[in-house]
Amino acid sequence: MSQITIFGLALLAVPVFARFARVPTGTRKIYHLIGLAGLLFLLGETTRIVAETIGLIGTIQPLIGYVVAMLAFVGVAVGTVWLSAYYVLHLKDA
Numbered sequence: 284m285s286q287i288t289i290f291g292l293a294l295l296a297v298p299v300f301a302r303f304a305r306v307p308t309g310t311r312k313i314y315h316l317i318g319l320a321g322l323l324f325l326l327g328e329t330t331r332i333v334a335e336t337i338g339l340i341g342t343i344q345p346l347i348g349y350v351v352a353m354l355a356f357v358g359v360a361v362g363t364v365w366l367s368a369y370y371v372l373h374l375k376d377a
Contacts, residue, residue: 287327291328324352
């Protein structure tokens with residue numbers, strides 16, 4: 284497994300751990316954004332693997348890989364900043 288696959292699986296597990304930690308439903312939606320970024324990383328890795336087999340996907344794989352990586356990065360970055368701001372603003376709730 285590549286590092287991106289492991290990272291995508293780890294991000295995908297974030298909402299599950301948030302649910303086990305009994306994070307409130309409103310806040311859990313932010314954790315789902317990070318999980319979505321994990322799905323996007325896995326989509327990019329799957330596209331890379333399939334591109335070796337299917338020629339049509341191989342021609343557009345660099346574009347798909349770039350777009351998916353940017354969306355995943357934005358998802359992780361926005362989710363992290365959003366959660367950080369939420370917990371700083373709600374210090375007494377934690």
